[in-house]
Amino acid sequence: MSVFTLIFAAWTALAAPSSPLAEHLQALVPAPAGWESAQRDALLAAWGADPETCLRAWEEAPSPTRAGFPRFASPAMRAPALRPLIVERLRAGGEDEATRAALAELLARSGPELEPALLGLIAEEQGPMVRRMLVSHLRWAEAEVCAQGLPLALGDADPGVRAEAAYVVGHRSDGARFAPSVVPLLSDAEPAVRAGAARALGWIAYAPAFDGLSALLVDPEPEVRLRSLRALERVDAARAAALPQLGALARDPDPRVARAAARLQAR
Amino acid sequence: MRPHFALLITLAACHQSVDEGVLDALPEALIGVPNLDDDDGDGNRDAWQDDLLDDDDLSSLALPAELVEGVNKRTALNLTLSGSGIRVYHGGAVVMDDETATWRFPPDQEGEAELLVEFTDYHQTGSLTLELLKLKDDSALGSRTVALGSAPFQMNHHLQAAEHLYVMQLNGWDMSNASMIAGLTEVVGEDNLTVIPSGGYQQDVWIQDELEFGHLVGMDTEMNMVLDSIRCSNGDCLDDVPEDYLQGPGTALDTYGRKLYTNSLDSFGNLECSPPVTVDGVSYPFGRIYFGGSPSYHPAEELFGVLVDQRVQAPLQPDSTWLCVGHVDEYMAFLPDPASPKGFRFAITDVDAAYAFLEGLDPESALPKYTSTHGYATVGELLDDQALRALNEDAQADYVDPTVALFKAELGLEESDIIRLPLLFEDAGPWCDHTAIALMPGLVNLAVWNPEGGGTHLLIPDPFFRSDLADQSTDPLIAAFDALMPAGSETHYLDDWDVYHEMMGEVHCGTNIRRAPAGDWWTEAAHLMEVE
Numbered sequence: 001m002s003v004f005t006l007i008f009a010a011w012t013a014l015a016a017p018s019s020p021l022a023e024h025l026q027a028l029v030p031a032p033a034g035w036e037s038a039q040r041d042a043l044l045a046a047w048g049a050d051p052e053t054c055l056r057a058w059e060e061a062p063s064p065t066r067a068g069f070p071r072f073a074s075p076a077m078r079a080p081a082l083r084p085l086i087v088e089r090l091r092a093g094g095e096d097e098a099t100r101a102a103l104a105e106l107l108a109r110s111g112p113e114l115e116p117a118l119l120g121l122i123a124e125e126q127g128p129m130v131r132r133m134l135v136s137h138l139r140w141a142e143a144e145v146c147a148q149g150l151p152l153a154l155g156d157a158d159p160g161v162r163a164e165a166a167y168v169v170g171h172r173s174d175g176a177r178f179a180p181s182v183v184p185l186l187s188d189a190e191p192a193v194r195a196g197a198a199r200a201l202g203w204i205a206y207a208p209a210f211d212g213l214s215a216l217l218v219d220p221e222p223e224v225r226l227r228s229l230r231a232l233e234r235v236d237a238a239r240a241a242a243l244p245q246l247g248a249l250a251r252d253p254d255p256r257v258a259r260a261a262a263r264l265q266a267r
Numbered sequence: 268m269r270p271h272f273a274l275l276i277t278l279a280a281c282h283q284s285v286d287e288g289v290l291d292a293l294p295e296a297l298i299g300v301p302n303l304d305d306d307d308g309d310g311n312r313d314a315w316q317d318d319l320l321d322d323d324d325l326s327s328l329a330l331p332a333e334l335v336e337g338v339n340k341r342t343a344l345n346l347t348l349s350g351s352g353i354r355v356y357h358g359g360a361v362v363m364d365d366e367t368a369t370w371r372f373p374p375d376q377e378g379e380a381e382l383l384v385e386f387t388d389y390h391q392t393g394s395l396t397l398e399l400l401k402l403k404d405d406s407a408l409g410s411r412t413v414a415l416g417s418a419p420f421q422m423n424h425h426l427q428a429a430e431h432l433y434v435m436q437l438n439g440w441d442m443s444n445a446s447m448i449a450g451l452t453e454v455v456g457e458d459n460l461t462v463i464p465s466g467g468y469q470q471d472v473w474i475q476d477e478l479e480f481g482h483l484v485g486m487d488t489e490m491n492m493v494l495d496s497i498r499c500s501n502g503d504c505l506d507d508v509p510e511d512y513l514q515g516p517g518t519a520l521d522t523y524g525r526k527l528y529t530n531s532l533d534s535f536g537n538l539e540c541s542p543p544v545t546v547d548g549v550s551y552p553f554g555r556i557y558f559g560g561s562p563s564y565h566p567a568e569e570l571f572g573v574l575v576d577q578r579v580q581a582p583l584q585p586d587s588t589w590l591c592v593g594h595v596d597e598y599m600a601f602l603p604d605p606a607s608p609k610g611f612r613f614a615i616t617d618v619d620a621a622y623a624f625l626e627g628l629d630p631e632s633a634l635p636k637y638t639s640t641h642g643y644a645t646v647g648e649l650l651d652d653q654a655l656r657a658l659n660e661d662a663q664a665d666y667v668d669p670t671v672a673l674f675k676a677e678l679g680l681e682e683s684d685i686i687r688l689p690l691l692f693e694d695a696g697p698w699c700d701h702t703a704i705a706l707m708p709g710l711v712n713l714a715v716w717n718p719e720g721g722g723t724h725l726l727i728p729d730p731f732f733r734s735d736l737a738d739q740s741t742d743p744l745i746a747a748f749d750a751l752m753p754a755g756s757e758t759h760y761l762d763d764w765d766v767y768h769e770m771m772g773e774v775h776c777g778t779n780i781r782r783a784p785a786g787d788w789w790t791e792a793a794h795l796m797e798v799e
Contacts, residue, residue: 056440060440063439063470063770064471064504065592065698065770065771065772066473066476066531066534066536066592066594066770066771066772066776067531067591067592067593067695067698067699067771068531069698069699071769071770073439073442073765073766073769073770074439074440074441074442074765075441075442075765076440076441076442077440077441078639078640101697101698105696105698108642109639109642129697132697133696133697133698136696136697140642160697163701164697167694167701170654171654171694173651173652173653192700196701199701200654202657203653203654203657203658204653204654205653226665230657230661230665234657255669256586256665256666256669259664259665259669260664260665263664
């Protein structure tokens with residue numbers, strides 16, 4: 001079935017031509033290029049398969065989680081078949097950033113077919129929280145897709161997005177491949193980024209980061225000191241236990257840091 | 268050192284006068300409840316009103332006929348009230364309060380008389396002195412001082428008998444909690460269950476977080492007390508549920524903290540109470556309150572201050588800020604266990620137990636429920652995820668182990684009291700700055716249903732840690748969990764996956780249980796009333 005047939009099928013199937021989704025589909029007629037073209041095809045295929053569900057998903061609102069942020073918990077919204085429609089809601093814009101971030105969250109484990117769209121969305125997205133959520137999905141992406149997406153995130157103006165890039169690397173089983181790009185984040189101006197980078201490098205036990213992590217043991221932020229201590233223990237516990245900074249850290253005003261240092265000293 | 272209440276009683280008894288035959292009939296102390304409910308249903312707290320319409324929450328001081336009839340042209344009975352916020356009624360009218368400390372009992376009455384004492388706040392102390400005088404020369408014929416005291420707020424703990432369970436009902440697109448409610452109904456029974464439609468409350472299902480049940484207990488009165496949290500305001504989410512479903516005669520509400528300045532730690536899944544404990548020789552017969560937080564991120568200080576002021580359940584604060592939601596119910600619970608030395612066991616998550624459990628399984632075991640929402644298709648994938656292991660090891664070392672140490676020190680727990688649960692947390696992602704959230708449904712985040720004489724039923728989230736989702740008997744995590752639960756407890760695994768687990772809560776978070784009162788604080792906890 002050609003794209004134009006699908007578009008025709010979509011138009012003729014629209015029960016309510018004035019619905020927001022119908023208007024949006026009609027705007028897609030001039031065929032876009034690149035990933036957007038594939039996205040258009042996927043969207044129309046989804047529409048052709050189940051227009052009623054698509055209409056419902058286009059309007060569905062998230063609910064607050066117990067932590068207070070919005071999330072789409074309905075299994076129907078999480079269905080892989082609806083992912084093109086979720087991408088389209090993000091592209092269409094017009095919704096508040098929290099809702100858009102909740103939509104972005106739905107794209108987890110999008111699959112290879114949607115990964116180009118993921119990269120496109122990261123590049124185009126204006127909302128920092130939405131970008132952060134989109135970047136987080138790189139942890140499940142194919143290595144080459146991750147390799148393309150990470151530079152966008154590592155250089156992002158928003159510290160939350162930069163920290164997210166570090167976590168992506170920490171979560172990946174092939175994290176060592178990307179770890180060199182995370183090491184510079186250990187000297188980021190934002191404590192949350194330094195802490196995230198230290199944590200991620202510790203998770204993958206990235207040995208070349210030892211010196212950079214050691215330097216953070218005197219960081220003014222206790223969270224950074226704690227995460228660095230933990231990371232050093234994972235990278236090289238014996239070498240970490242011999243670090244001269246441990247004595248002072250065992251008396252750290254933050255009890256978590258003091259406990260971690262004392263435990264490391266006692267190894 | 269302020270004299271504690273038992274000492275007040277003793278001092279009052281020493282004031283008996285020559286006319287002890289009459290005055291001895293009076294009690295040494297009168298302990299009541301603060302009149303915080305709304306018996307007449309006019310929307311105002313009874314303690315704010317001077318009338319006694321439909322009110323049954325005052326403490327009665329009966330004056331014997333011999334005393335009443337002895338008050339005449341020659342003999343007066345003067346009463347003196349001390350203590351603020353206390354009112355004394357006679358014949359339906361206020362005769363003594365903060366502004367009127369003395370009152371002369373009317374002469375020439377017949378038969379017994381009754382004074383009603385009304386307390387207006389927790390933990391008030393005062394006294395009522397009755398003095399018989401010879402009018403001819405104002406000489407004293409005798410006096411008696413009755414110590415007055417009002418109840419502190421006592422939070423419920425899991426050893427108190429369960430009376431009624433509340434749950435919200437949700438029907439959304441392709442998701443509902445009908446299965447969980449059916450399971451609750453089967454265990455609890457329809458008569459003991461209130462199902463509240465969430466449609467009028469913005470689909471909010473977190474009733475554990477909205478309110479906390481407790482009691483006010485006096486010598487001849489008692490009242491259910493509900494703390495209404497500040498998590499919802501201005502009628503949002505569950506804000507009105509306590510008023511709509513609970514407030515009424517015999518049940519009072521109170522709120523502490525400013526609703527404009529809330530965080531997740533102000534929710535009452537983060538407010539729990541241990542069973543009775545003895546610590547370094549000090550007995551806490553009603554347990555100790557605990558809530559999570561840290562010096563820089565904590566619940567409203569106003570509530571903390573109120574709980575400290577109650578003195579009977581001295582609060583402590585483990586650090587729960589490593590969790591995205593941040594509630595103590597996410598990683599620990601107290602379980603009734605009549606066969607154990609303390610009558611309970613303390614269950615807490617444990618990363619070593621979790622990995623020991625996983626390593627005992629076939630790594631190829633499929634986990635279909637975890638594939639789409641958590642990204643793990645098999646047990647082997649869980650075991651191979653080094654970031655997951657690191658996150659859990661850090662949480663254990665930095666927060667869970669210190670919690671255990673704190674509870675050992677402050678609740679007198681010993682290792683044999685502790686059940687280590689094989690549960691893991693996962694990275695909660697960008698919304699939560701990569702703090703933790705239950706990966707396997709938080710089985711510890713359970714509700715204890717233990718009605719009087721009805722045994723102990725543990726209402727637990729179904730972990731779906733199996734390939735055949737319809738067959739709980741094939742679930743190795745359920746088998747492991749059952750083996751750890753106190754003997755005699757009956758476990759019930761309820762499907763809370765979509766509505767609760769995926770939204771960062773579990774069965775405990777979605778239910779709330781009213782319990783029977785715990786006991787006489789003025790005798791059992793008199794030693795805790797001392798204040799430095």
